[in-house]
Amino acid sequence: MSVVVVSYDSAWPQHFQQIKAELEPHLQDVPYISIEHVGSTAVPGLAAKPIIDVDIIVKRENVGQAIDALVTKGKLFYLGELGIVDRHVFRVPSQSPRRNIYVCVDGVAQTRNHLGLRDTLRTNPELRDEYARVKLELASKGTNLTDYIEAKSTIVQKILRVSGMLTTEELEDLRKANLKGDRWGALKIDRLLLREFQVEDIDAYHALESTEANARYQSWGPRTMEESRELVWSNMQNSTVNPRTNWELVVESEERLVGRVGAALTRLDAADHAQPDVRFDLWFSFLPAVHGKGFATEAVRALVDVLTEKYNEKGVEFEIECDPRNTGSCKLAERLGFEKHSLTEKAWESKGECVDSLVYRKMVHKR
Incomplete structure (x- = not known):
C-alpha cells in the first residue's frame, strides 16, 4: 500500500475542529491539557497525507483516565503504543474525515517532536517547502509507509534541530525509532x-x-x-x-x-x-x-x-x-x-x- 501525499487542503483545519468537538464530550471528566492539531495537515500550504493527526495531551498520571474515557465513552479502539513510548494510539470507528488519534504525555520527547515540527514548519516557509518536496518525491515513487518514514528522517531531523525542542540525545533516539529495524518495507x-x-x-x-x-x-x-x-x-x-x-x-x-x-x-x-x-x-x-x-x-x-x-x-x-x-x-x-x-x-x-x-x-x- 503506497503512501498518498496531496496538496494542502484548506478544509483540513475545519476537519480538525470537527474531530476536536467530537472528542471533547468524551473527555469532560479527564483533566487533559489540550487537544492539538499536529502533523502536516496542521501546516498551511504543506502537502500531506490526507489524514488529520490529533494529540490529546495529558499529564502522565492522567493517561489511564484518558484511555478509559475514549474507549468507554467514545467507543474508540485502543491499539497501544505501537512501538513509540508515551504515544497511545486509537482507531476511530468512523473514519470520515480520516484521522489518527493519540493520547500523548505532556513534556516528553515524542510530544515535543510533534509540536516542534508543526510550529517550525508554520513559521519557516523554506523548510516547509523543502519538506513538501521530499514527501511528494517519495509518494511519486510508490513508497511504502515503513520506507516512507525512514526515508524522510533526514529532513525531519533538520526541522527539529531548527526547532530547538529536542536535545541531541533525543534527536538520536528519534532517528533510531524511525529506522525500519525488524519492520519490513515493501x-x-x-x-x-x-x-x-x-x-x-x-x-x-x-x-x-x-x-x-x-x-x-x-x-x-x-x-x-x-x-x-x-x-x-x-x-x-x-x-x-x-x-x-x-x-x-x-x-x-x-x-x-x-x-x-x-x-x-x-x-x-x-x-x-x-x-x-x-x-x-x-x-x-x-x-x-x-x-x-x-x-x-x-x-x-x-x-x-x-x-x-x-x-x-x-x-x-x-x-x-x-x-x-x-x-x-x-x-x-x-x-x-x-x-x-x-x-x-x-x-x-x-x-x-x-x-x-x-x-x-x-x-x-x-x-
Missing part, C-alpha cells in the same frame, strides 16, 4: 509485494479470513469483523517488538490484498553446533480466487529467503504444519523442497473432528 517480487499490516487493511483482511473455504482446515471458524480488527492490530503491534519473534505480512497483487504469510521464531537449544539454533514456523492464507496461480509458493519462498539471510548463523530450520486433508498446503511445502518430518494421528480435536498433524521441515543455508 518487498517486491515477481508478481507480488510483501509488506507490513496497516489499519487500512482491516476490511480486506476480513474478506480473506471470513470465508468458510479459508477456515476449512483451521481450528477456528470464519473470522468476524471484530476478530479481524483485533488480528490486524496484533500484527501491527508485533511489528514494533524488538527483538521481533513474530511476522505476519500482507501479500499484494496489483495493489490488492490477496493473502498473508507469517512466521514465528523459536530459538533452539542445540547442543550439536552443526545443528541450527533457529526455527521458523510458517503459515499462509490466500483468497480462493487466486488459488492455482502460484502466489502462495512465490510469497512463502520470498519470506524464507529474507529470514534465512537475516538469521542464518548455523543454518535455519523451517517448519510447515499441515492438516493432511489440506492437499494444497502439502503440495506447496513439497514444491518448496520441504520434506515430511512427522505424522501424528489424531493430534487434536477441531470442529468436532479428530485431526491428524503432518509436519514438513527444511534446513536452509545462505546462498
